[in-house]
Amino acid sequence: MQLKKEILKDYLSNNKLDMDKLFNDYYGYVYIIVKNGVSFVLTDEDIEEIVSDVFIALWKNSETLLETVNIKAYLSGIAKNMIKNKYRKTKLHFSISEYEEKLIATSNLEKQVAENEQNIIIKNTLKTLKKEEYDAFIMFYYENKTTKEIAKKYHCHVGKVKVMLHRIRKKIKKNLEKGGYGYGKS
Structure with missing residues (x-):
């Protein structure tokens, strides 16, 4: 995981988005969000498809995005929308309480990731x-x-x-x- 809040501008090279670097840096982050968001209902292939769709959506919208957009927040938002769309397309039904539990788990994950990143910064400072x-x-x-x-x-x-x-x-x-x-x- 990255140690700082990165913005889209950090991934621009000659006014083009460096999708390889973005994918390498954030694949795991997006995968965890999707995996936690879909519960046990979708297959690993479905999860991989959603993750790929997230990066495709980023690439398609890269021309219209501000250079100062927070990459993590943007990717997280796309992932959550892709999960909703997948549920709609497959007409899977799930209870509101199950969905709420997954949202809480995702927010706990994001909190945990942030805490881990902060701990790394503190440890590096102490060194x-x-x-x-x-x-x-x-x-x-x-x-x-x-x-x-x-x-x-x-x-x-x-x-x-x-x-x-x-x-x-x-x-x-x-x-x-x-x-x-x-x-x-x-």
């Missing part, structure tokens, strides 16, 4: 820290040590530890925002 900063962060957030305990270990003032932790949080926030996870001003 760039000095050893003392990294250890202080781990002690404070994962080992539940107090700033006083951390200061004692490093023979420094509590204020220095607080400033260090503040700078680390600021660095993580900045990298998350670069990755497309803006949290606004706090």
